Amino acid sequence: MTQIHSSGMxxxxxNDITPSFGARLIQQGNKLYFLADRASISGEFTSGQCRTLDKTFPRFIKQLELALKKGLLDKSENRQFSTTLNGWICEANTLGTFGYVFVTVYPSSIPASGIGEIP
Structure with a gap:
């Protein structure tokens, strides 16, 4: 079993869902960029979950970029976007910031936030 403890930010x-992966992505237009130093893991993932997350996260990025293009995510609005893929849930929101998208990704076997999924 893989155990990762985030220290600091x-x-x-x-951060109320464990295990989960959180990140602040840089937004430029409809493109998103991941910076490893702006990411953290809360709780424990199994090694299998880590492998699946490694493969699934880039696909989530593509879905989020499409959501930006369609206006489902908006840099000027605090609007939640949720999508699922390969047994994982990704929640995203710009929080009304200009230039950032905040995400939390976790296995779908963990109860979701109650926010409706947008395909």
Missing amino acids: TWGLR
């Missing part, structure tokens, strides 16, 4: 939207 917690990134992403939520």
Whole structure:
């Protein structure tokens, strides 16, 4: 079992779900950029979950970029966007900031926030 403890800053939207992966992505237009030093893990993932997350996260980025293009995520509005992929949930929100998208990704077997999923 893989255990990762984040020290210092917690990134992403939520820290009440474990295990979860959180990050602050840089937004330029409809493109998103991941910076590893703006990410954190809360709780424990199994090695299998880590492998799946490594493969799934880039696909979530593509879905979030499409959501930006369609206006489902807006840099000037605090609006939640949620999507699922490969048994994982990704919650995202710009929080009304200009230039950032905050995300939290966690296994779908963990109860979701109650926010409706947008395909």
